[in-house]
Amino acid sequence: MLDIPANKPLRELPEITAASDTRDYLAQAARQAVAYDDYELIVDVDAHLQEGGFWGEIIELLDNDVLRQTAMGMMRPGAMPLINMQAGMNFQSMSGRIPHQSGPLEKTEDPAKAGHRFVQIVRRTVESMGLDYQVIFPTSMLHLGMNPVEEIESGLARAYCRWLTEKILPEDDRIVGLIYLPFNSPLECEKLVQEFGMKKGVIGFTICAVRHKPVHHRQYARLYSMIQETGKPLVFHAGPHWDDPSFSQLNRFISMHALSFVHYNLIHMTNWIINAMPERYPRLKIAWVESGLAWVPYLMQRLDHEVMMRQSEAPGLKRLPSEYMREMYYSSQPLERNDLELLEMTMKKINAETQLMFSSDWPHWDFDPPSAITSLPFLSDKAKRNILGLNAARAFGLPVKRLRPRAAEVLARQRQAAS
Amino acid sequence: MPDVRVSELAAFENPGRKVVEVAGIEVGIFRLGDEFFAYENKCPHLEGPVCQGKILPLATEDIQRDGTSNGRVFSKTQMNVVCPWHGFEFDIRTGMHPMDSRVRLRRIPVKVLDGAVYVSVTPKA
Ligand code: FES
Numbered sequence: 065m066l067d068i069p070a071n072k073p074l075r076e077l078p079e080i081t082a083a084s085d086t087r088d089y090l091a092q093a094a095r096q097a098v099a100y101d102d103y104e105l106i107v108d109v110d111a112h113l114q115e116g117g118f119w120g121e122i123i124e125l126l127d128n129d130v131l132r133q134t135a136m137g138m139m140r141p142g143a144m145p146l147i148n149m150q151a152g153m154n155f156q157s158m159s160g161r162i163p164h165q166s167g168p169l170e171k172t173e174d175p176a177k178a179g180h181r182f183v184q185i186v187r188r189t190v191e192s193m194g195l196d197y198q199v200i201f202p203t204s205m206l207h208l209g210m211n212p213v214e215e216i217e218s219g220l221a222r223a224y225c226r227w228l229t230e231k232i233l234p235e236d237d238r239i240v241g242l243i244y245l246p247f248n249s250p251l252e253c254e255k256l257v258q259e260f261g262m263k264k265g266v267i268g269f270t271i272c273a274v275r276h277k278p279v280h281h282r283q284y285a286r287l288y289s290m291i292q293e294t295g296k297p298l299v300f301h302a303g304p305h306w307d308d309p310s311f312s313q314l315n316r317f318i319s320m321h322a323l324s325f326v327h328y329n330l331i332h333m334t335n336w337i338i339n340a341m342p343e344r345y346p347r348l349k350i351a352w353v354e355s356g357l358a359w360v361p362y363l364m365q366r367l368d369h370e371v372m373m374r375q376s377e378a379p380g381l382k383r384l385p386s387e388y389m390r391e392m393y394y395s396s397q398p399l400e401r402n403d404l405e406l407l408e409m410t411m412k413k414i415n416a417e418t419q420l421m422f423s424s425d426w427p428h429w430d431f432d433p434p435s436a437i438t439s440l441p442f443l444s445d446k447a448k449r450n451i452l453g454l455n456a457a458r459a460f461g462l463p464v465k466r467l468r469p470r471a472a473e474v475l476a477r478q479r480q481a482a483s
Numbered sequence: 484m485p486d487v488r489v490s491e492l493a494a495f496e497n498p499g500r501k502v503v504e505v506a507g508i509e510v511g512i513f514r515l516g517d518e519f520f521a522y523e524n525k526c527p528h529l530e531g532p533v534c535q536g537k538i539l540p541l542a543t544e545d546i547q548r549d550g551t552s553n554g555r556v557f558s559k560t561q562m563n564v565v566c567p568w569h570g571f572e573f574d575i576r577t578g579m580h581p582m583d584s585r586v587r588l589r590r591i592p593v594k595v596l597d598g599a600v601y602v603s604v605t606p607k608a
Contacts, residue, residue: 074489074503077524080535080567089567092530161537161565161572430569435529 082163085170090192094474096435097194101471105453105464108198110353110395110423115204119144125223147204148211152306155317162429183235190238196467200241206303209275214248221246225260233265238467242270250283257290267460268296273328274303280339288345297349302329326359340380342388351393358400361413364389390415393459395423397432408442417447421456486601502534506606510591513575521593521602522578527586531568538564
């Protein structure tokens with residue numbers, strides 16, 4: 065029987081809360097990173113800024129003085145003026161059960177010495193998960209496509225792009241981002257592509273998919289051509305929305321969440337395919353983010369089935385819908401892993417080995433660490449390397465160059481901090 | 484498998500929980516009344532720090548005989564620990580997930596002896 069020597073108590077680990085340090089929260093991910101330490105490159109293609117803590121900085125950058133005065137006049141601690149977030153979105157943290165969703169409330173160092181608070185937090189995440197690059201998306205702004213005031217979306221999009229490219233991306237090569245396209249204002253989208261598309265750390269463009277806008281509409285033709293010329297991908301980022309008339313029938317967050325992310329990508333993908341956009345913009349790389357994967361084989365099967373009977377309604381297509389879909393990129397999270405047989409088949413159908421890109425969605429409640437991929441029994445080592453980084457390097461034009469420290473170094477640092 | 488003293492009995496809150504590192508293994512020890520339970524701090528889902536999560540009663544649905552639901556109510560008897568990574572819940576007494584008993588925490592032997600709480604762990608190789 066061992067008694068604790070009075071001078072050497074056991075190390076106690078505290079309860080994890082929204083104020084926990086990211087490194088404590090993800091300590092286990094740092095241990096898991098040893099398993100892929102020799103991989104060439106680890107890229108997380110979808111992680112999130114929780115804008116709440118930085119909203120004051122973003123609205124200060126609104127160009128329009130009336131909008132800026134409106135927002136600043138409404139600013140209170142914890143408020144996000146101009147954001148059309150529905151009340152039910154607060155259920156994301158499951159009544160505090162999943163605290164990281166409610167952050168970031170952790171302590172950081174003096175920004176004058178250690179960099180922007182958000183950059184410090186991202187550094188903790190990339191170090192813990194063993195990442196070379198992390199692609200940042202907004203969170204609350206994902207709903208702006210449903211904002212009835214068009215200039216709010218375009219104004220905030222520009223302010224966000226400025227905040228990202230002026231304050232965040234220059235501070236660390238590992239942090240990269242996409243230009244938020246205010247899709248309700250096509251001309252404004254074009255201006256943002258021209259103005260911000262080539263800035264340091266900008267690796268693509270995103271359409272937040274929560275919106276009722278037909279993506280094939282002729283008003284976007286010039287925008288897609290412009291993006292195609294940049295060589296950078298166009299990324300559809302899905303999101304939740306409880307106010308959509310169909311979803312307002314659903315009485316639990318889980319129901320709305322399970323359906324709505326997939327719903328918007330189903331609609332946009334269907335319009336994209338049936339209107340033959342892959343034929344019209346053959347060099348435009350398309351990626352579908354944050355809807356998991358289970359929806360893709362369903363839609364492949366469904367569209368292939370119908371298009372064979374109704375070719376006259378999709379005359380621009382030269383191949384089956386599934387063939388185009390197999391050439392697009394997909395992000396992995398939230399990876400539906402309960403039925404591994406089904407997941408294996410899904411991965412086969414989407415050519416996961418070359419088209420799937422790991423995403424964590426950190427710090428959201430259903431995030432995946434890289435071990436969600438490395439622990440899959442049916443993937444080859446080569447497939448895992450591709451999914452965890454090399455596919456993203458190809459899609460986003462990222463150099464295959466290790467930026468992350470050795471996993472053992474990270475663990476040693478953590479052990480030292482703990483003791 | 485040596486026994487390691489983790490706390491004086493009197494110093495252990497009731498209900499309460501302590502998560503400690505013993506011989507390289509993180510162990511969560513839970514107290515409900517006079518009963519103690521201990522599990523490895525590794526979630527069967529994706530290895531998250533499950534024992535460091537919130538402690539909450541099991542949520543149940545109050546369904547009447549005719550099928551009417553009166554909504555959700557907390558259990559008066561079952562306490563769960565919730566993994567802070569993604570919310571999997573586990574019955575503190577059994578270590579099992581409420582929906583699938585095959586998904587369970589790894590139990591660590593725990594006992595009270597001479598006014599102290601002990602766990603038995605096999606040190607990591
Ligand atoms: S790791 Fe515990 S719920 Fe996912």
